[in-house]
Amino acid sequence: MGVVSTLHTVYILNQIIxxxxxxxxxxxxxxxxxGGFGTRLRPLTCTRPKALFPIVNKPLLQWTFEKLxxxxxxxxxxxxxxxxxxxxxxxxxxxxxxxxxxxxxPPKMPLGTxxxxxxxxxxxxxxxxxxVLNGDLITEISYRQLLxxxxxGKAVATIALHEAEDPSRYGTAxxxxxxxxxxxxxxxxxGTEPSKLINAGVYVLSPKIFDYIPEGRAVSMERxxxxxxxxxxxxxxxxxxxxxIDIGKPEEYLETNKLILETCADKPRKARNxxxxxxxxxxxxxxxxxxxxxxxxxxxxxxxxxxxNVQIRNSVVFQDAKIEDDAIVEGxxxxxxxxxxxxxxxxxxxxxxxxxxxxxxxxxxxxxxVCPAIxxx
Ligand code: GTP
Numbered sequence: 001m002g003v004v005s006t007l008h009t010v011y012i013l014n015q016i017i018x019x020x021x022x023x024x025x026x027x028x029x030x031x032x033x034x035g036g037f038g039t040r041l042r043p044l045t046c047t048r049p050k051a052l053f054p055i056v057n058k059p060l061l062q063w064t065f066e067k068l069x070x071x072x073x074x075x076x077x078x079x080x081x082x083x084x085x086x087x088x089x090x091x092x093x094x095x096x097x098x099x100x101x102x103x104x105x106p107p108k109m110p111l112g113t114x115x116x117x118x119x120x121x122x123x124x125x126x127x128x129x130x131x132v133l134n135g136d137l138i139t140e141i142s143y144r145q146l147l148x149x150x151x152x153g154k155a156v157a158t159i160a161l162h163e164a165e166d167p168s169r170y171g172t173a174x175x176x177x178x179x180x181x182x183x184x185x186x187x188x189x190x191g192t193e194p195s196k197l198i199n200a201g202v203y204v205l206s207p208k209i210f211d212y213i214p215e216g217r218a219v220s221m222e223r224x225x226x227x228x229x230x231x232x233x234x235x236x237x238x239x240x241x242x243x244x245i246d247i248g249k250p251e252e253y254l255e256t257n258k259l260i261l262e263t264c265a266d267k268p269r270k271a272r273n274x275x276x277x278x279x280x281x282x283x284x285x286x287x288x289x290x291x292x293x294x295x296x297x298x299x300x301x302x303x304x305x306x307x308x309n310v311q312i313r314n315s316v317v318f319q320d321a322k323i324e325d326d327a328i329v330e331g332x333x334x335x336x337x338x339x340x341x342x343x344x345x346x347x348x349x350x351x352x353x354x355x356x357x358x359x360x361x362x363x364x365x366x367x368x369x370v371c372p373a374i375x376x377x
Pocket of ligand 1: 036040041080
């Protein structure tokens with residue numbers, strides 16, 4: 001570990017102590033839900049869980065760990081399936097001083113969004129409230145403020161509520177006096193939404209929650225548990241602002257990368273042999289050939305090789321991919337170790353999965369998806 005990251009870890013550990021003292025809590029635990037199948041992001045999710053998708057060349061879960069540590073969390077429980085657990089253990093990412101444990105859904109029985117909370121009951125304990133997060137989010141939500149809001153009242157659950165233009169795609173909440181949630185409706189038909197306030201996928205739960213979740217089967221937090229809590233007047237909301245985006249769909253994943261890229265793009269670089277149009281992020285070991293145009297909004301993972309006269313814009317290229325001479329990649333996602341042949345054209349919305357190959361001169365029209373390790377001509 002370098003000096004800078006050691007200092008960063010020490011800084012975060014100090015933060016944790018200060019925050020917990022302030023809240024009068026002994027420790028703060030967070031459960032992250034990352035055992036879903038990510039079907040909307042196929043075929044990239046055929047070979048990696050959503051939690052490991054790179055956001056500007058850093059896995060999403062690493063962004064989450066960093067933010068949890070900064071917010072005073074000291075223990076994280078990852079609610080996973082066997083495959084997700086395998087990939088995450090392989091990834092060996094920095095943990096910023098967090099203690100990380102795994103809680104596995106039973107084989108062939110995904111537990112949904114509430115079942116994993118019940119499954120992790122022993123790890124979460126009965127002493128103090130804890131955080132639960134969907135693992136496919138990038139947000140500016142202050143977990144500390146959410147925790148404080150929860151500690152002020154008599155809630156069993158306090159949900160971070162974000163205002164959305166189209167709330168019908170999400171769980172929506174109707175607030176009553178003192179931020180109590182009167183009604184919680186998951187994905188209400190358009191025009192019937194009780195408000196524009198949506199479930200941001202981040203909650204604080206009190207141990208009492210375990211009484212509301214049946215054991216040994218899939219349970220939906222949004223469809224079963226929250227409506228029941230609202231009925232009993234123990235569901236509360238806390239309005240949050242700022243950046244909030246989930247990477248559930250390909251276009252949202254690309255958008256998330258673009259938003260984060262604007263905040264942490266590489267410094268404008270004067271490339272001698274290629275044309276760099278900022279913002280761009282270029283990973284370690286990337287090679288770019290003469291007269292290529294990279295950007296705007298291009299993210300190249302480590303060890304990507306780009307040939308001559310290539311154009312890449314508005315796209316994410318995962319590590320070790322190879323884009324040969326004269327190819328054009330626009331508005332696309334290119335998986336790890338994928339190969340785009342000489343002069344090929346990859347259009348908006350295309351997804352080329354890991355290890356797939358697009359042959360020389362092939363033209364892929366909008367939204368073509370290529371499965372892992374397949375070759376297309
Ligand atoms: P889609 O199939 O594309 O809807 O993706 P998903 O099921 O992975 O995501 P969804 O938005 O429905 O779930 C929200 C969060 O809960 C994600 O971080 C998922 O990984 C997680 N999740 C969903 N279902 C399960 C489950 O059965 N078990 C566990 N442990 N986590 C889950």
